[in-house]
Amino acid sequence: MEVAKIENVSRTYKIGQLETRALRGVDLTIQSGEFTALVGPSGSGKTTLLQLIGCLDQPTSGKVFVNGKDVSTLNRNQRADMRRGTIGFIFQFFALIPTLTAYENIEMPLLLNGKTPAERRQRVNQMLEAVDLVDHSHHRPDQLSGGQQQRVAIARALVTQPALILADEPTANLDTPNGKLVMETMVRLNQDTGVTFVFATHDPRVIQYARRVVTLRDGVIVSDGAGEAPGMELMAAEPKGVA
DSSP: OEEEEEEEEEEEEEETTEEEEEEEEEEEEEETTOEEEEEOSTTSSHHHHHHHHTTSSOOSEEEEEETTEEOTTOOHHHHHHHHHHHEEEEOTTOOOOTTSOHHHHHHHHHHHTTOOHHHHHHHHHHHHHHTTOGGGTTOOGGGSOHHHHHHHHHHHHHTTOOSEEEEESTTTTSOHHHHHHHHHHHHHHHHHHOOEEEEEEOOHHHHTTOSEEEEEETTEEEEEEEOOOOOHHHHHSOOOOOO
16 A cells, blocks of 8 residues: 655745755655665755655645645645654654653643543553653653653654654664664564655664665765664664764
8 A cells, every 4th residue: 555655746945045955856655664765965965855755845846645634735724634643753853742741742632633631641651661661751841861751752753653763864863773773663562553655864873774765966866775674683783883
């Protein structure tokens, strides 16, 4: 089943008289259950592509489908509805609310979706257990390590049971051990829940976990192939340093 489909998409940004073509006629299909990396150097278009799939932006031309629905022409409110019900996000800087506990940060999307207290309690506790943070549920972000904060963000992204999780440089602000733990958590949740993960990165330590690697350069896809599935040897090994 197709979770996302990009058809001949271009995205051009204008600042005064200056035009920047971030994407140039890109075609891409993401199937349910994938664990896919969008890779490339800065300016390659990978983050722009992620934002289009996440309904955070609209293409200049072409079409974007999410869960079979053409989201290219949706207005701002309609795109927000699509994000709230279908897509979870994991950001480079965690984006947790500093005055809320881990439990409350994870609970927030359920509050916005109108879930009952009992539904929220059950689902949040499930996610805390899934990311191994039950003992830290009442800690605020400033009482958590970077890796723990990112695992709270992963739990928050998954708590609404979305069809698709999008992660932008999910380990960029983490040291090697915490980055490894975060990636292993994402791999495990992908395998356990079947939810689709697509992440943008230029970090070789992250790319090695992908089962599919889509490489962009200058706004076009230059390669699209199977990555090396993370087996037991990889999960146990220390990740390679940045080249």
